[in-house]
Amino acid sequence: MSMSTQWKHLRSYICISLTLLIATCNRVTPQSPTVSATAHTSLCSYTVVVNEFDVSKCPTFNDHAQSDWVEHQSRQTDSRDHKDQSPEFQKANAQFVPGDSKFGTKSSRSRGSSEDVVNTSSLIKDMEAKLLEEMLRNRELNATLTRHEILLNSAEKTLEAYKANFSSVFRTMMMMERKLQHQRKINKSLNKKLSNVLLDVVEVNNVLTNKLPTGDAKKTVKKYAVESSTDMRSCPGITDSSQKFKDCTEVYDAGHHTSDIYFIKPLYSGCPIPVWCDMDTPKGGWLVIQRRRDGSVNFTQSWDKYRSGFGDVSGEHWLGNDNIFLLTNQDRYQLRVDLWDFAGNRVYAVYSSFKIDGERDGYKLHITGYSGSAQDSLHKHNGKKFSTMDKDNDARRDASCAQEWEAGWWFDNCWFALLNGPYQNRSDVTWRGLAWNHWKREQLKATEMKIRPLQDDSHQED
Structure with a gap:
């Protein structure tokens, strides 16, 4: 090798x-x-x-x-x-x-x-x-990453602080909103109570001055029987040039501020009819459709009588279902019910919406929007048809409420409020004819039902 x-x-x-x-x-x-x-x-x-x-x-x-x-x-x-x-x-x-x-x-x-x-x-x-060179580059990258990590940590802490602040602000806003809603409810309740107090002050003054403030027959020279606009064939004494009012509010707006009998002509009627206009109750211009005060008129009547109306416009009367139908369907009306007991106490109930259907539908009652001091007894009768002794439209199957209670009314089975029954001249009776159960379970002395346009609330108390 x-x-x-x-x-x-x-x-x-x-x-x-x-x-x-x-x-x-x-x-x-x-x-x-x-x-x-x-x-x-x-x-x-x-x-x-x-x-x-x-x-x-x-x-x-x-x-x-x-x-x-x-x-x-x-x-x-x-x-x-x-x-x-x-x-x-x-x-x-x-x-x-x-x-x-x-x-x-x-x-x-x-x-x-x-x-x-x-x-x-x-x-x-x-x-x-x-x-x-690689070590230097890695050191620079590590330093850059460290700075970025510090910035990210700072940003994260800032975001957490903002989140906590936003949560606190949101909770504060929600709490304030709840307080505002609660305050609105309180204000609404106070306004309603204040309005009721003002109305009650005026009504107490009326009671002290005159037990029954409207419809005194002695102050009226003439008596006018209730007339049905659908039964009148002619309009004696009424000319085309005569001034016509569709309800008592228009009479009030025309400058007539004295409670008395006025002729009004509903939009869909042929002739004017006499009505009692209550100008003393707050806001004025109330048209009376029912009055009970002394038992001078018998309210145990037939279907036809309740359809046409009966009694004296200046005293006790029922204006008639046809007239009430024409009046409450020409505009949006509210209903006011005034109640007196034998001790001289007076309460009222106001319903913001009131109307009845025509005879074909049994004069069915439509009523909502209660306010007042009498408590709400009439809402139980909402949607019920009118019944009389000779025409039973109530919800009772085994008997007739109208025959049992001798009245014409919007019976259910049978009633919570009854204003057209037999008149009793004392409160301690078993068989009540005028009653409002949510106020008192005893015979009442006097009642009035009156209507007024809902949209016209510009009148001030006199």
Whole structure:
């Protein structure tokens, strides 16, 4: 084997020794061809196994480390040359011929190692520069990320603070809204109570001045019987040029502020009819459709009588279902019910919507929107048809409420309010004819039912 080949194998041995050390640490098993050589001494036998690898894959060393190793090898070689060697070792050593040895000479090894060290050192420097640059870049990125993290944490804290503030503001707004709603309810209730108090003051004054403030027959020179506009064939004494009013509110608006009998003409009637206009009750212009006060008129009447009306307009009377139908369907009307007991107490109930259907539908009652001081007894009769002793339209199957109570009324089964029954001149009676159960369960002394347009609320109290 030539010296160059020996040096090549020796250089590979040096490289592979290190490579095997690295491979062992990284658990790498080289799969390359091997070359072996055996040397014998007096005591031992040495076998060197060399795996051949590409030199570019060998680990690199710095200059001073490689030089020290070469010098160390040189010193070891020189030391071995000057020592006494055994015959066996000298024989084995004599086999190596210069230029044809497996391991080469010391000078050739030095030249190859120097070139490798220079290349390796250059690669290491390049790698160090790249690593340093990468480290600086990573430091900058880490610093940037740290700043961003700080900003994000600050923004998150700010958002949490805003969220807490918004929640607090929202709760405050909701609490204020609830308080405002509660205050509106209180104000509405107070306004209604104040209005009722003002009305009651005026009515108490009327009671103190005159027990029954309207409809005094002694103040009227003439008495007018109730007339049905549908039954009149002509209008005596009425000309086309005569001034016509559709209800008592128009009479009041025309400047007539005295309670008295006036002729009014509903929009769908043929002739004017006499009615009592109550100008004293607050707002004025109330048209009376029913009055009970002394029992002078019998209210146990037939269907036809209740349809046409009966009694004296200035005293006790029923205006007639046909007239009430025409009046309450020409506009939106409200109903007021005034009640007196035998002790002189007076209460009232106002319904913001009131009308009745025609005869074909049994003069069905439509009433809503209670307010006042009498409590609401009439709403139980809402949607009920009118019944008389000779025409039963009530909800009772086994008997007739009209026959049992001797009255014409909007019976259910049978009643909570009854204003057209037989008159009793005292309160402590069992068989009541005038009653309003939600106020008192006793006979009442007097009642009035009166209507007025709902939309016209501009009148002030006199």
